[in-house]
Amino acid sequence: MKNINPTNTVAWKKLHNHFFDIKNIHIKDLFNLDKNRFTNYSISFNNEILVDFSKNRITKKTLQLLLDLSKECYLSDAIKNMFSGKLINKTENRSVLHIALRNKLNNKIIINNLDIMFSVKKExxxxxxxxNEIIKGYWKGYTGKNISDVVNIGIGGSHLGPYMVTESLKAYKNHLNIHYVSNIDGTNIIEVLKKVNLETTIFLIASKSFSTDETISNANYLKDQFSFKTNSINYFSKHCFALCENTSSALNFGIHKKNIFKFWDWVGGRYSLWSASGLSIALSIGFKNFELLLYGAYIMDQHFLNEKLSTNIPVILALISIWYTNFFHTETEAIFPYDEYMHVFPDYLQQSFMESNGKSIDRNGNLVTWNTSPIIWGQSGTNGQHSFFQLLHQGTNLVPCDFIIPSISHNPINNHHEKLLSNFLAQTQSLAFGNDFYINKEKISNDFIKNKNSFYKFCNGNKPSNSIILKKITPYSLGSLISLYEHKVFVQGIILNIFSFDQWGVELGKSVANNIYHDLFCNNLHKKYDSSTIGLLKIYKKWNNL
Structure with missing residues (x-):
C-alpha cells in the first residue's frame, strides 16, 4: 500500500485552484446549467438503492479531479490489497478481512498458508x-424452560453493530426479546435484568479480547447474580456464551468450550457484526435473514471491488466528503435516516467513521496537515426538523448531509409515509435552493425596508446533501447499505494516508482510567495527575467517604 501525502499530489493542487473557481457558485446555478443533472449525478445499485449526489457543490471537473486524486493515491491497488488479505493494518500487523465473513464466491483467502474461509464457514x-435451536425451542434453560430473552453484553462494535441491525430490522423480529448491555454504569445492567427471568434468558458476552473492562465487569456482576439467584452449577453451560477471539480467557472465565463462538484478529470490532459478534442478530431475525444481510453486504463488496471508480458508489461518496472536509473545511457531516427503525444508524456510523479515521498521524508517521474524519452526527426522521434543522438552513455552519429513506414502508398507516417522504424531499430541496429571496444586497435591502420580518426568513440554500433511497429496508438492502459506508470509510483512509483500522486513542483512555481506578483506593494521590484531576478525585473521595 502506497503511503502518499495527498497534498503533494498534482490533483490536490488542482483541486485547491478549482475550489476558488467554484466556491461561490450556487447549487441552483448548477441545476440551471445542466437540465439532466439528476441523471448525470446519480447511481442506481441493483434495483435496491438509488444514490443521488446531484445536490452537491461539484461539477464534472470537480469529480474528475477527485478521481484523479484517487488514482494518484493508488486507491484501486489498495482495494485489491484488502480483498486479497494483505497486511494493510500495519500498526497491528493484521489483515483487514471483514469482507471474508460475507464471501459467497467460495474463493480461497489465504493467511499464514491457511484458507480462512474454512473456519468462517464452520463458525x-x-x-x-x-x-435454530434457540428459536425453535429445542435449547432449554437450566430449569427446562424455553428461552424467551437474549442479553448481549458488549461495547463499541460488539454493541453498536448488532444493536443497530436488530433495531433496523425489527419488522423481521421473531418471538425472542433482545436486550443490550454496554455501559459500565451499573444502571444499564440493573435495568436490563429487571426485564428478564434468569431461567429463560441467555447471555452473550461479546468481547474480541475477552478482557474489555466494561464488558467483563458487567459479566462478573452477572456471574455473582447467577450464583446468588440460581444456585445451579448448570447455569453457565445452559445460559452463558462467549463471542470472542481469545478463547483461553473465555474458558478461564467459566464459559463452556462448546459455548464459545469465535472470530479472528483480522476482524475489527466495529466491523464484527458479520461475525459471531452478530449472534444476537441471527437470534432476533433468524439465520435465513442473517444470511440475506451477509449477502447484501457481499453484493456491495463486489460492486466496490469491480466497478470502475467513476461509477463506484462508496468511492464517489468518499471523494465528495474529502472535497468538503479539506477544501470547504467543513467539520461535521450529518446522517438522517427517515425510518424510525433506523434510529441507531447515525450512532453506528459515528463509531465507524470517527474511530476509524479520527487520526492525526499519517501512514508515514508524520503529523497530518490536512483534515481527516468529519464529526458524524444525526437523528432519525422528522424529529431533527423540529430541533437542529434551523441551524442547517440558516446557521453559519456548512454541514453536508446524507438523507436516507425507504420507498416502501413496513408500517404504511394512513398517509404517514407519504408525509414522511414529502418532508424528506422538502428538506433536501430547501437546503439546496433556499427560499425565494434573490441573492442580491439591494433586493434584500428593499425587502427589509418593506417588511422587517421577511428579512429574518431569508434562507440562502446552497447547502449540500446526498439522497439515498432504498426500495425497502430488508436484511439484504441493509447489508448493502452498511457495506457501502464501510467502504466509504476505507476509501477516505487510503486517500488521506492514515491507518483506518487501529484505535490507539481509545486505548489511551483505557490505560489512564485503569491508573485512576487503582489510585481511588490509595490514601495519597499519585503526583503525576494535574491539579484539576486531583481536585475532582478529592471531591469524589470526600463525598463517598473514601
Whole structure:
C-alpha cells in the first residue's frame, strides 16, 4: 500500500485552484446549467438503492479531479490489497478481512498458508445450528424452560453493530426479546435484568479480547447474580456464551468450550457484526435473514471491488466528503435516516467513521496537515426538523448531509409515509435552493425596508446533501447499505494516508482510567495527575467517604 501525502499530489493542487473557481457558485446555478443533472449525478445499485449526489457543490471537473486524486493515491491497488488479505493494518500487523465473513464466491483467502474461509464457514454453521435451536425451542434453560430473552453484553462494535441491525430490522423480529448491555454504569445492567427471568434468558458476552473492562465487569456482576439467584452449577453451560477471539480467557472465565463462538484478529470490532459478534442478530431475525444481510453486504463488496471508480458508489461518496472536509473545511457531516427503525444508524456510523479515521498521524508517521474524519452526527426522521434543522438552513455552519429513506414502508398507516417522504424531499430541496429571496444586497435591502420580518426568513440554500433511497429496508438492502459506508470509510483512509483500522486513542483512555481506578483506593494521590484531576478525585473521595 502506497503511503502518499495527498497534498503533494498534482490533483490536490488542482483541486485547491478549482475550489476558488467554484466556491461561490450556487447549487441552483448548477441545476440551471445542466437540465439532466439528476441523471448525470446519480447511481442506481441493483434495483435496491438509488444514490443521488446531484445536490452537491461539484461539477464534472470537480469529480474528475477527485478521481484523479484517487488514482494518484493508488486507491484501486489498495482495494485489491484488502480483498486479497494483505497486511494493510500495519500498526497491528493484521489483515483487514471483514469482507471474508460475507464471501459467497467460495474463493480461497489465504493467511499464514491457511484458507480462512474454512473456519468462517464452520463458525457460520455453528451460528445457524445454535440460533435454530434457540428459536425453535429445542435449547432449554437450566430449569427446562424455553428461552424467551437474549442479553448481549458488549461495547463499541460488539454493541453498536448488532444493536443497530436488530433495531433496523425489527419488522423481521421473531418471538425472542433482545436486550443490550454496554455501559459500565451499573444502571444499564440493573435495568436490563429487571426485564428478564434468569431461567429463560441467555447471555452473550461479546468481547474480541475477552478482557474489555466494561464488558467483563458487567459479566462478573452477572456471574455473582447467577450464583446468588440460581444456585445451579448448570447455569453457565445452559445460559452463558462467549463471542470472542481469545478463547483461553473465555474458558478461564467459566464459559463452556462448546459455548464459545469465535472470530479472528483480522476482524475489527466495529466491523464484527458479520461475525459471531452478530449472534444476537441471527437470534432476533433468524439465520435465513442473517444470511440475506451477509449477502447484501457481499453484493456491495463486489460492486466496490469491480466497478470502475467513476461509477463506484462508496468511492464517489468518499471523494465528495474529502472535497468538503479539506477544501470547504467543513467539520461535521450529518446522517438522517427517515425510518424510525433506523434510529441507531447515525450512532453506528459515528463509531465507524470517527474511530476509524479520527487520526492525526499519517501512514508515514508524520503529523497530518490536512483534515481527516468529519464529526458524524444525526437523528432519525422528522424529529431533527423540529430541533437542529434551523441551524442547517440558516446557521453559519456548512454541514453536508446524507438523507436516507425507504420507498416502501413496513408500517404504511394512513398517509404517514407519504408525509414522511414529502418532508424528506422538502428538506433536501430547501437546503439546496433556499427560499425565494434573490441573492442580491439591494433586493434584500428593499425587502427589509418593506417588511422587517421577511428579512429574518431569508434562507440562502446552497447547502449540500446526498439522497439515498432504498426500495425497502430488508436484511439484504441493509447489508448493502452498511457495506457501502464501510467502504466509504476505507476509501477516505487510503486517500488521506492514515491507518483506518487501529484505535490507539481509545486505548489511551483505557490505560489512564485503569491508573485512576487503582489510585481511588490509595490514601495519597499519585503526583503525576494535574491539579484539576486531583481536585475532582478529592471531591469524589470526600463525598463517598473514601
Amino acid at each position: 457460520l454453521k455453528k451460528i445457524k445450528n445454535f440460533s
